[in-house]
Amino acid sequence: MSGALVMLMPFIWMLLTSFKAPDEIFSSELRFLPENWYILENYTEAVTRTPLLQFLLNGVIVTIAIFLCQIAVAVPAAYAMAKLRFRGRKLMFAAVLLCLLIPPHAVAIPWYLLMYQFGWLDTYMALVAPFSISVFGIFLMRQFFMTVPNDLIHAARMDGFSELAIVWRVMLPTAMPALVSFGIFSIVAHWNDYFWPLIVLNSPDYYTPPLGLVSFRNDDTGNDYGPLMAAATIVITPLVVAFLLAQKRFIEGITLSGMK
Structure with a gap:
C-alpha cells in the first residue's frame, strides 16, 4: 500500500495543483488541499487557451492508426513464427x-530522412508510418500463440479454413488478452510520445497532446502551472480510464504470454 502511494504521489500532486490558485502554487508553505479552490478557472483556461480538444483528437487518431497497423502486421507474423514450420523460422525470431534492443531514438535520423523523401513531414503519416510495425507486438503475440493447442489449428484446417482465415477468425479471438495487453503498451507509449512529433511536426493542427502541453510554457513569465496541471490531468485521464477498464485482460495477457 505504501509503495502504491509513493508511485501515485506525483499524480496526486498534479491533480491537487490543478485545483489551486497561482499564489498558493508558488507559496512557500506546503499545503496539500487548496484554501481557495481554483478548479473552474484552471480547467477553463486549459481548454480555451489552446485547442486542447483538437490535440486530444489528434492523439486518438494517431494512436488508433498505429495500433491497427501494428496488429495487421504482428498477428500474422506471430502466427507464422509460432505455428508454421519453414526454413529460417528461428533466424527470423x-x-x-535483436530489434527489441534497438531504441527508437537510434533510428530517428533515417526515419526523418525517409519521411522527408516521401513528403510526409507535418502530416499524420509522419506520426504513424515509422511505428506501423512493432517487434514487441510480434514477440508478445508469438509468445501467446505458443500456448494455443495445435489441435485447434488442425481442426480449423479440417473445416476448410485457409491460413489467413485461421489467423483472423481463430487465433485473433483466442489472443484477445494478449491483444489488450499490447494495446495498453502501444497506446500509452504513442499517446505520451513527445520526441518524434516534436521532430516531424510544425503545424499545430497536427499536434499531439504532449506537444499541446508545451503551449503553457512562457519564456518570459515562466510556466503557468495551474492550467498546465489541469491540461496534463485531462491528457492522462483517457489512459487511466482505459487501463482501469482493461486491467483484468491486461494481467491475463501478460501472464499467459510468459507461459512458454
Missing part, C-alpha cells in the same frame, strides 16, 4: 529479438 532471433531478428525480432
Whole structure:
C-alpha cells in the first residue's frame, strides 16, 4: 500500500495543483488541499487557451492508426513464427529479438530522412508510418500463440479454413488478452510520445497532446502551472480510464504470454 502511494504521489500532486490558485502554487508553505479552490478557472483556461480538444483528437487518431497497423502486421507474423514450420523460422525470431534492443531514438535520423523523401513531414503519416510495425507486438503475440493447442489449428484446417482465415477468425479471438495487453503498451507509449512529433511536426493542427502541453510554457513569465496541471490531468485521464477498464485482460495477457 505504501509503495502504491509513493508511485501515485506525483499524480496526486498534479491533480491537487490543478485545483489551486497561482499564489498558493508558488507559496512557500506546503499545503496539500487548496484554501481557495481554483478548479473552474484552471480547467477553463486549459481548454480555451489552446485547442486542447483538437490535440486530444489528434492523439486518438494517431494512436488508433498505429495500433491497427501494428496488429495487421504482428498477428500474422506471430502466427507464422509460432505455428508454421519453414526454413529460417528461428533466424527470423532471433531478428525480432535483436530489434527489441534497438531504441527508437537510434533510428530517428533515417526515419526523418525517409519521411522527408516521401513528403510526409507535418502530416499524420509522419506520426504513424515509422511505428506501423512493432517487434514487441510480434514477440508478445508469438509468445501467446505458443500456448494455443495445435489441435485447434488442425481442426480449423479440417473445416476448410485457409491460413489467413485461421489467423483472423481463430487465433485473433483466442489472443484477445494478449491483444489488450499490447494495446495498453502501444497506446500509452504513442499517446505520451513527445520526441518524434516534436521532430516531424510544425503545424499545430497536427499536434499531439504532449506537444499541446508545451503551449503553457512562457519564456518570459515562466510556466503557468495551474492550467498546465489541469491540461496534463485531462491528457492522462483517457489512459487511466482505459487501463482501469482493461486491467483484468491486461494481467491475463501478460501472464499467459510468459507461459512458454
